[in-house]
Amino acid sequence: MDPRVVDAVWQAIEGHLPPRPPKTHPLGCHRPRIPDRDCFEGILIRLVTGCSWDVAARLCKASETTLRGRRTEWLAAGVFDNLVEEAISAYDRIIGLDLSEVAVDGSLHKAPCGGEGTGPNPTDRAKSGWKWSVATDLFGIPIGWVIDGANRNDSILLEPTLQTVAARGLLLDVETLHLDRGYDSNLTTQRCQGLGLTDIVCAKKRTKGTAKVKKPLSLGLRWPVERTNSWFSNFGQLRRNTDRHPEQRLGQIALAVALILTVKLVKWAKRWTD
Secondary structure, three states, X not given: OOHHHXXXXXXXXXXXXXXXXXXXXXXXXXXXXXXXXHHHHHHHHHHHHOOOHHHHHHOOOOOHHHHHHHXXXXXXXXXXXXXXXXXXXXXXXXXXXXXXXEEEXXXXXXXXXXXXXXXXXXXXXXXXXXXXXXEEOOOOOEEEEEEXXXXXXXXXXXXXXXXXXXXXXOHHHOOEEEEOHHHOOHHHHXXXXXXXXXXXXXXOOOOEOOOOEOOOOOOOOOHHHHHHHHHHHOOHHHHEOOOOOHHHHHHHHHXXXXXXXXXXXXXXXXXXXX
């Protein structure tokens, strides 16, 4: 990963870190506190490669216990949530979100350790898995997402996904919503209309007739969200998640989104020099 991207994300994270706990040992003989930057690098290594905490600890200057503790501390302080909101806001201010065409889709992945928010994966012989549902703008920039077990239907996650978009104040700017045939139902239309979305492009389900099988309609502009799912899948810990709690997975997605947007902002800054 480009060092400029890592440095930029770290500088953003540094501004959201909680204050360090005071030293309480009466003799002052504490072990030195591992710098937050070293812990960030360990968390980043694990996210990108999908390795275990033990391997990530060997590749940075922190122990496995320290990495886990620092990750939990930052989750409780909302560091990753604040980071991703800052990244989306910066991208919108500098480059600009294009909400004329928005697509939503889900993606199934492995969760071999199980835990809360996982379920039997219907595409992986009912092994434990999880799913994210993400909404993107015309160029694949994530603007809202939710997670659930792999057995959860995409259409059920549509409304919560759009509500996360609304929570960022972006839903009113959405002009056209693109969905695949897994969302094709009257209930989907009602849910979208209840959120103020009336222009919906949804591929129709295949219906078997007596003479022939009708072909589905065009999928519309759904390729940006498919590409975003591919971006997410490049992160090893998202592709095969070993955490057991939803807030930990959401923190990983938030950090992944911040990295993706920072890469794009760095490329934008270099457009006149390369």
